[in-house]
Amino acid sequence: xxxxxxxxxxYRIGPVTTEILRGVDLEVHAGDLMxxxxxxxxxxTTLMNIVGLLDRPTSGACILDGRDVSGLRDDELSAxxxxxxxxxxxxFHLLPQLTALENVCLPLVYRGxxxxxxxxxxxxxxxxVGMAERTGHRPDQLSGGQKQRVAIARALVGEPALLLAxxxxxxxxxxxxxxxxxxxxxxxxxxxxxxxIITHDPSVAGQCARQTRIRDGRLFEPKxxxxxxx
Amino acid sequence: xxxxxxxxxxxxxxxxxxxxxxxxxxxxGLVGVMIGISSVIAMVSLGEIAREQAxxxxxxxxxxxxxxxxxxxxxxxxxxxxNALQVAAAVPSITEAAPRISGRxxxxxxxxxxxxxxxxxxxxxxASVNRLTLQEGRFISDLDADRYWCVVGAGVAEAMRGAGxxxxxxxxxxxxxxxxxxxxxxxxxxxxxxxxxxxxxNKSVFVPITTAQRIVPAPGVEVxxxxxxxxxxxGTAVADIRSFFRxxxxxxxxxxxTAKELIARMEVQMGIFTLLLGAVGSxxxxxxxxxxxxxxxxxxxxxxxxxxxxxxxGARQRDIRSQFLIESVILxxxxxxxxxxxxxxxxxxxxxxxxxxFLISGLSVASGLGTAAAVGLFFGFQPAxxxxxxxxxxxxxxx
Ligand SMILES: Nc1ncnc2c1ncn2[C@@H]1O[C@H](COP(=O)(O)OP(=O)(O)OP(=O)(O)O)[C@@H](O)[C@H]1O
Ligand SMILES: [Mg+2]
Numbered sequence: 001x002x003x004x005x006x007x008x009x010x011y012r013i014g015p016v017t018t019e020i021l022r023g024v025d026l027e028v029h030a031g032d033l034m035x036x037x038x039x040x041x042x043x044x045t046t047l048m049n050i051v052g053l054l055d056r057p058t059s060g061a062c063i064l065d066g067r068d069v070s071g072l073r074d075d076e077l078s079a080x081x082x083x084x085x086x087x088x089x090x091x092f093h094l095l096p097q098l099t100a101l102e103n104v105c106l107p108l109v110y111r112g113x114x115x116x117x118x119x120x121x122x123x124x125x126x127x128x129v130g131m132a133e134r135t136g137h138r139p140d141q142l143s144g145g146q147k148q149r150v151a152i153a154r155a156l157v158g159e160p161a162l163l164l165a166x167x168x169x170x171x172x173x174x175x176x177x178x179x180x181x182x183x184x185x186x187x188x189x190x191x192x193x194x195x196x197i198i199t200h201d202p203s204v205a206g207q208c209a210r211q212t213r214i215r216d217g218r219l220f221e222p223k224x225x226x227x228x229x230x
Numbered sequence: 231x232x233x234x235x236x237x238x239x240x241x242x243x244x245x246x247x248x249x250x251x252x253x254x255x256x257x258x259g260l261v262g263v264m265i266g267i268s269s270v271i272a273m274v275s276l277g278e279i280a281r282e283q284a285x286x287x288x289x290x291x292x293x294x295x296x297x298x299x300x301x302x303x304x305x306x307x308x309x310x311x312x313n314a315l316q317v318a319a320a321v322p323s324i325t326e327a328a329p330r331i332s333g334r335x336x337x338x339x340x341x342x343x344x345x346x347x348x349x350x351x352x353x354x355x356x357a358s359v360n361r362l363t364l365q366e367g368r369f370i371s372d373l374d375a376d377r378y379w380c381v382v383g384a385g386v387a388e389a390m391r392g393a394g395x396x397x398x399x400x401x402x403x404x405x406x407x408x409x410x411x412x413x414x415x416x417x418x419x420x421x422x423x424x425x426x427x428x429x430x431x432n433k434s435v436f437v438p439i440t441t442a443q444r445i446v447p448a449p450g451v452e453v454x455x456x457x458x459x460x461x462x463x464x465g466t467a468v469a470d471i472r473s474f475f476r477x478x479x480x481x482x483x484x485x486x487x488t489a490k491e492l493i494a495r496m497e498v499q500m501g502i503f504t505l506l507l508g509a510v511g512s513x514x515x516x517x518x519x520x521x522x523x524x525x526x527x528x529x530x531x532x533x534x535x536x537x538x539x540x541x542x543x544g545a546r547q548r549d550i551r552s553q554f555l556i557e558s559v560i561l562x563x564x565x566x567x568x569x570x571x572x573x574x575x576x577x578x579x580x581x582x583x584x585x586x587x588f589l590i591s592g593l594s595v596a597s598g599l600g601t602a603a604a605v606g607l608f609f610g611f612q613p614a615x616x617x618x619x620x621x622x623x624x625x626x627x628x629x
Contacts, residue, residue: 049623052542054541054542054622054623054626055623074546074547075546075547075548078541078544078545078546078547079544079546081542081543081544082543082544083544087542087543089626093535093539093542093626095536095539097247097248097251106540106543107543107544109236109237109240110233110237110540110543110544110545110546110549111233111236111544112232112233112234112235112236112237113236114232114236115236115239154543158544
């Protein structure tokens with residue numbers, strides 16, 4: 001469903017150009033549960049932004065569902081993000097002034113859904129992530145794990161084919177992180193959602209069927225990595 | 231369509247919510263816009279009211295007045311009395327004409343001074359042309375020629391009563407050593423300064439025009455006040471009068487002023503006046519608008535992360551732009567409504583102190599609201615555009 005070939009991304013600060021990604025090749029199949037590990041600053045977030053259509057590579061092709069996205073206009077990229085991609089950010093990135101339910105509604109607002117329909121969907125997905133009791137709470141009234149569940153609900157509400165999670169457990173303690181990982185694996189297994197998890201944590205990576213590493217601006221996929229069953 | 235509606239209504243809800251949250255900032259923005267709009271409203275309303283006031287003054291005496299004088303610097307001759315008396319009959323576009331010969335005098339009653347002012351030599355038609363009414367007796371008639379009879383204005387009558395006269399009609403009034411018998415007393419008459427001729431009825435004594443010819447130093451016809459026929463364009467009346475006098479008195483230059491022409495001229499001047507006042511008000515409105523822009527820029531800077539998150543979730547640039555535009559327009563429209571209320575209150579207060587008739591000008595209220603919305607769009611556009619062009623990645627990284 002997603003194919004990256006020869007993705008390069010460099011940043012120019014003043015006269016110095018630093019190449020962060022130096023030819024990343026990656027093929028993600030529908031239903032994959034994949035991890036990307038790598039040291040800090042290795043370009044994981046940079047890669048995720050490209051995959052998530054928030055950033056354009058300096059060179060290389062990004063093919064989503066057989067369609068090259070490099071030539072698309074900003075509006076078209078926005079619409080693609082809205083329909084096909086769900087983001088879970090390391091620091092949650094919930095809007096503080098909105099309730100859990102309203103936060104979850106946001107992707108549907110930009111899709112043009114009616115309000116009752118939007119709320120029904122959001123309510124259902126919040127129930128699915130175990131947050132049925134907290135829909136009216138604002139983020140500052142929620143714990144870290146609860147916030148991350150809301151963030152996952154928001155990423156899922158539009159029924160995207162691809163979920164991108166940038167260190168979804170980075171800000172959580174081990175128990176809560178375990179719960180969030182269990183939730184992601186369930187969603188992958190039950191709904192067949194393709195999930196890409198960026199992480200520092202080998203135990204998180206260990207729960208993924210496919211594991212990759214980013215080093216020196218390239219992506220490696222050790223053949224032998226096999227996940228234990230859920 | 232439905233997507234646009236969904237996004238706009240969500241944006242409107244959130245804009246209102248965001249304004250409610252940033253309470254102090256919202257209030258400051260409102261005050262700026264409110265002062266701007268209220269000064270525009272007050273200025274434009276005052277202009278309108280002044281115009282209305284002038285129009286009423288004209289209408290009190292009729293808009294069909296035509297005033298004929300000898301042109302300044304035209305040959306020696308004045309307007310001839312016999313000609314002046316025939317204008318009404320000979321010129322079809324004129325219904326009435328009242329010539330006047332003017333002098334000044336000191337008035338005495340029973341040896342005591344009861345004022346001084348204009349001695350106006352007039353005919354019967356002078357009262358109807360100038361809408362003078364009587365509280366006692368009668369006006370000068372065409373049969374009074376050469377008689378030493380007079381009609382006194384309300385002010386002079388008041389002074390005579392103060393000097394001991396109990397019945398005015400029939401009493402004697404001395405005008406510069408000449409004795410007149412009072413035959414009538416005028417009602418109080420408010421002077422209209424907007425008109426091309428001053429009557430000053432209250433402080434005057436009216437005598438038959440032929441009598442005046444004998445006692446005033448300048449016995450020529452000073453002015454002919456006429457009324458044009460209903461439905462006649464003032465230009466026609468003027469042309470007719472000119473051709474009448476060209477035949478009767480070749481070489482006589484005439485100065486003819488019509489009320490309609492003055493009104494037309496005044497309308498133009500008042501329009502400019504109103505525009506000028508509006509421009510003065512607009513300056514404070516611009517200041518208010520800059521305040522809005524400032525507030526919106528701060529709001530955008532504070533909400534960079536929010537904007538980036540919305541973009542990541544699928545908001546298009548124009549969705550972000552409309553979100554902030556709606557916010558600034560809501561702000562200015564509320565400020566505008568408050569400003570209209572304040573501006574009208576200020577106008578009302580000024581009217582109370584100046585004796586003008588307060589009126590709510592629909593034009594100023596409508597333009598006030600329109601202007602408020604326009605200010606919101608104009609000064610909100612740059613911040614909103616800036617918000618829409620923010621780089622989502624930078625916003626997410628907190629840079
Ligand atoms: N906008 C930018 N301009 C310049 N350099 C940037 C920019 N964004 C990222 N970089 C650089 O790119 C490199 C990779 O950043 P990135 O955020 O992708 O790392 P990461 O692998 O996600 O690290 P971490 O695990 O700490 O999140 C870093 O060295 C960073 O300094
Ligand atoms: Mg990162």
